[in-house]
Amino acid sequence: MEKAMVEVQHVTMDFRRDCNRTTHLKEFAVNLLTGRHHIEKFRALDDVTLTVPQGCVMGLIGPNGAGKSTLLKVISGIYRPSGGQALVHGSLVPMLELGSGFDADLTGRENILLNGAILGYSKAFLLPKVEQIIDYSELRDFIDMPLKTYSSGMLARLAFSIASVVEPDVLIVDEILSVGDEHFQRKSRARMLELMKGSSRAVIFVSHNLQQLREMCDRVIWLDHGRIRMQGAAGEVCDAYEREAAAT
Amino acid sequence: MHKKNIFRYGFLLEQLVKRNFNTKYRQSVLGILWSFLNPLLTMAVQYLVFSALFRSDISHFPVYLLTGIILFSFMNECVTLGMDAIVASGPLIKKVAMPMAVYPLSRCITALIGLGLSLIPLGGAMLLSGTPLTPALLLIPAAALLTFCFALGMSLLMCTLNVFFRDTRFLWSVASLLWTYATPIFYPITIIPAAWQPVFRLNPMYQLITFMRTIVLEGLCPSAGQWGMCLLAAALPLALGVFVFRKTQDRFVFHL
Known part of the structure; x- marks a missing residue:
């Protein structure tokens, strides 16, 4: 059995959809007094369990709003899940938002x-x-x-x-990045593929490009309305996803 | 949440402090000189205004003023900058997991370096006004550290409040103004009616500034009572700030 690098165990993520979004003390006080402050919950992830073993490239598909980004944020430690837990063994680099924290004056x-x-x-x-x-x-x-x-x-x-x-031991990729001019695009794409193919690594790869998912991934998870709809071999899941997309 | 241990982020803290320092001074011609000029100019203005009123009571009035101004504006800077730290770093917090405390902490450390720099004009003022230099001055770092703990605690509290309620900064600007006047910075506590003095003594900034003045002006080691009050003034707000911040930090990201 290969070593599990990422373990997501029964993760549930609720967001508060505040009807009266209170960001001021004054409003908060008024709402408290008039009893108008009520909270509506929105479940973005519902009991999601998955494991990414070492050397595995795990694809993630699903329509917009299925919870893909939320899941990535839970795994990379930005969100603390409302229930369950996400464990990462080893170093993690999220290739999500390049250049976060750049300072223009430096x-x-x-x-x-x-x-x-x-x-x-x-x-x-x-x-x-x-x-x-x-x-x-x-x-x-x-x-x-x-x-x-x-x-x-x-x-x-x-x-x-x-x-x-x-x-890194765990790489999170949101679309294969190819940046800069044509020459640098080729170079960065090659480096990206090299990083993803490293056998000691676990990769979570989000894409809407089924062709790319079939090529790159060993396994694919299909996320729908915050739940895992299907998981299995890349080809199988992509086929099923494609069939449903064609049917609707 | 993983990656939350702040002690593993010393390098990040170092980089953030460097960045704060750079952006603070890079745009200005005089640069770091402002760290000297600011307290000196404030002191000059207050000296002109108040020396006529209180000069007779207080020996070495410029030094008396300067110690109060330096410590109070250090605390004020910690809170004002630290309060905004999480909100201003919102875009980053939503993308990269980091211990949240690095943001307010890095700003308070930047202010602490500023405090260190403003000791230079204080030394100058001491020499010019003939305040004796004594071994007690070696206790200045203790005074600075105690004030730092108090200011960091306040900073964490206000910073947390500001994430949830964005009008905190307006409240603070009023509160800090009131606080400035309620603290004996440019007047001696003896002008306060005797009945009110115990209330004024509860002000942590009064305790900390008096601690500093005992060292600088009287050349004495503060009394055990002073040490006790200042340790309390530093430890309690810091413990409270750390507690509240840690309790709520996981929810910050949803309010940015």
Whole structure:
């Protein structure tokens, strides 16, 4: 039996859909006095259980609003589930939102340190890798300039270079990222595939591209209205999903 | 929630403090000099206004003023900056899991470095006004640390409140103004009617500033009673702040 890297056990996630969204003390006090404050719950995930073993690329499909992003946020520790638990064994890098926490006033080099620290890299890991990141991003000429002078393509290249330098135990991929110009797109796509294919790694891969899911994934989970509709071999689940999509 | 142990995030804290410091000073021509000028200018204004009123009562009035101004504005900066820390980092908090406390903590540490810098003009004022330099000055870090604990506790509390109620900052700006005047910064506590003095002494900032003044102006180690009051003033709000923050931090993300 392979080692389980990600274990999601009976995870339920409720969101409060506040009818009167209170963000001010004054309103809160008024609502409290008039008894108008009532809470409606919305269940985004309902008793979801899954395991991603080492070396497995697990695909995640489902229509918009099925709970895919919520599930990823629970796994990466951003949301604490209302019920159940999500365990991750080993280091996790969410390739969800590249460049989170970039500061436009700092230089590229300073942002490598800041963004790396935000992604949870240690100082000992990151410092020797700074030059490698700069080389990979092909931004050496601009690296000591403030980030506000960068184009959006340059920002994306720097962000990708920082996020992909690490070899995490668990990788969360929301669409295969290919950023920058055509040359860099090819390069980043290749690096992404290389990271996903690592045999000591567990990957959770969200996509609406069934073709890509069939190619990349070992197993696929179909999420619908917060519940697992089906899970199994990639081809099988994709076929079933496709049939339903055609029928409706 | 995994990845929540703040002690593993020393590197992140270091980077955030560096960033805060950079953005604070990069845009201004005088840069870090503002850390010296700010308390000095405030002191100059208050000296001009109040020296006529109180000069006779207080020896080394500029130094008396400056110690109060420095400590109070340090606390004020911790709370004002720290209060906004979670809300301002909202987009990031929704994307990357981190111990929430790094945001207010990094801002309070930035303010603490500012406090360290403002000790330089304090030293200058002491020399100019002929305040004797004594070994007691070695206790200044203790005064700074106690004030830091108090300010961090306040910062965590206000920061939590601000996540749930965004008008907290308006309340705070009024409260901090009131607090400034209720704290003997530019007046001696002796001008307060005797009946009210015990109430004024309950003010943690009064205790902390008096602690600092005992060290700086009198050149003495504060009494056991002073130590006790200040330890209490530091520990209680800090414990309360940490408790409330930890209790509610998992819900922050839903209110950003």
